[in-house]
Amino acid sequence: MDTLTLPPRAAHVGLAVDVAAFAMHEGTLHVLLVQRSSGPHAEVWALPGGFVGEREQLHEAALRELREETSVTLEPRHLEQFYTFGAPGRDPRGRIVSVAHMAVLPYGTVEVHGGRGVQDAKWFPAHTPPPLAFDHQEILSRALKRLQVRLEYAQLALEFLPETFTLPELQEVHEAILARKLDKRNFRKRLLAQGLLIASGERRSGVGRPAQLYRRVKSLRRPQL
Amino acid sequence: MDTLTLPPRAAHVGLAVDVAAFAMHEGTLHVLLVQRSSGPHAEVWALPGGFVGEREQLHEAALRELREETSVTLEPRHLEQFYTFGAPGRDPRGRIVSVAHMAVLPYGTVEVHGGRGVQDAKWFPAHTPPPLAFDHQEILSRALKRLQVRLEYAQLALEFLPETFTLPELQEVHEAILARKLDKRNFRKRLLAQGLLIASGERRSGVGRPAQLYRRVKSLRRPQL
DNA sequence: TCAAAAGTGTTAGCATTACACCCATGC
DNA sequence: GCATGGGTGTAATGCTAACACTTTTGA
Numbered sequence A, B: 001m002d003t004l005t006l007p008p009r010a011a012h013v014g015l016a017v018d019v020a021a022f023a024m025h026e027g028t029l030h031v032l033l034v035q036r037s038s039g040p041h042a043e044v045w046a047l048p049g050g051f052v053g054e055r056e057q058l059h060e061a062a063l064r065e066l067r068e069e070t071s072v073t074l075e076p077r078h079l080e081q082f083y084t085f086g087a088p089g090r091d092p093r094g095r096i097v098s099v100a101h102m103a104v105l106p107y108g109t110v111e112v113h114g115g116r117g118v119q120d121a122k123w124f125p126a127h128t129p130p131p132l133a134f135d136h137q138e139i140l141s142r143a144l145k146r147l148q149v150r151l152e153y154a155q156l157a158l159e160f161l162p163e164t165f166t167l168p169e170l171q172e173v174h175e176a177i178l179a180r181k182l183d184k185r186n187f188r189k190r191l192l193a194q195g196l197l198i199a200s201g202e203r204r205s206g207v208g209r210p211a212q213l214y215r216r217v218k219s220l221r222r223p224q225l
Numbered sequence C: 001t002c003a004a005a006a007g008t009g010t011t012a013g014c015a016t017t018a019c020a021c022c023c024a025t026g027c
Numbered sequence D: 001g002c003a004t005g006g007g008t009g010t011a012a013t014g015c016t017a018a019c020a021c022t023t024t025t026g027a
Helices: A058-070 A136-153 A156-160 A167-178 A184-193 B058-070 B136-153 B156-160 B167-178 B184-193
Strands: A014-025 A028-036 A049-051 A078-085 A096-104 A118-125 A164-166 A197-204 A211-216 B014-025 B028-036 B049-051 B078-085 B096-104 B118-125 B164-166 B197-204 B211-216
Touching: A014 A058, A014 A136, A014 A156, A014 A167, A028 A058, A028 A167, A049 A058, A058 A078, A058 A096, A058 A118, A078 A136, A078 B078, A096 A136, A096 A156, A136 A156, A136 A167, A156 A167, A164 A167, A164 A197, A167 A184, A167 A211, B014 B058, B014 B136, B014 B156, B014 B167, B028 B058, B028 B167, B049 B058, B058 B078, B058 B096, B058 B118, B078 B136, B096 B136, B096 B156, B136 B156, B136 B167, B156 B167, B164 B167, B164 B197, B167 B184, B167 B211
Parallel strands: A014 A096, B014 B096
Antiparallel strands: A014 A028, A014 A049, A028 A118, A078 A096, A164 A211, A197 A211, B014 B028, B014 B049, B028 B118, B078 B096, B164 B211, B197 B211
């Protein structure tokens, strides 16, 4: 903060949030984008985001903008601020600083449509997005990097899946985020060794041999939000 | 960012930066604090910081506030944004969001005195600071955590030392930041194995047996600022 | 019986940890 | 010659990575 009097020059710096919201669809990692309807970069795709209210927590603003602009109704399973972008020229309308957030939406959040102030909202492959407005390409790249880091020592991959899931499904999530193949045996060994998964006995039917279903072990407190 | 029109509600959110600047003094890690002279928390110690100018990069604002309030003249060897604090009640004067930075100052930056808007500026042990204004205790804790993380896979410890240094000195920096003792032999083995240090042949005289001097190997590009 | 996907162990290399004594210098 | 701090090696352990075949099911 501060030391000084009240905002003398700060008066003209606008504060916004942007959200890179990820989910898995058909084996690949997707990110939720909105198509701008007005202002600079009209028609161009961008991360959902907007200005922070005067009494609003930063993460509340991020959630609100995500919901308003994309009409997703599901609760994000993870929401985390990861970097603040403030280069003076990043927005042609003036000095706008944006606190960027990364969110994970659970599987099944498919129906989205444009909300307040945007033409449309859609899922795009996260590693190969369309051209993005402003500096959103850089924001997305950083969000992906953070997601990869979190994968390692948080149990973030589980947030992408329904309550019960198979190990091949979980491995698919890891591979989609890291954008590389993993060894099946080593993956299972490592994950099961952590003792955070328990087999729920049932089996899900598919094409080949059915897979064992797992759920996360209860009662373990993880840091949330 | 945005989607919308210009700052409607954002107009009343002030944007500031705060800086946790670290340096080594007499074997312990210190942080640079300023004593507030007016406003809320007058007399209380706080991290240096202030409002962001309209055309200023965030890290430029951090550097400027650090220099103005503490009169340090040395260039920080590392400056990194690490988290943005925006809880609505964190500043009694209104909604002020602060982008917190972590800085490393090289050894020898001792002379500081209060600058613009503050009574005094002083170094304090980073792990046992005095009571701090606003949410600066939390900011400092997070800065320390980030510093510890960076120590591992950046060469950040070298930034605390002069150009040539001994291995015991380097180990002292690591121990001060991690707040725990390290094994001498393992430390040397690990550091030398990285191949980033070269013995500069000379020796520095002290109390016991003189130590070998090292300098960092040149020509290796590290990410800076 | 065939196709498709699930499941299963072992080995080698590497990094990490723990641990105790001798060395060079100044006083 | 003694106090002070600098310097050195090895063994055990745990983690990581590489690697190929068998099992179960539905069609």
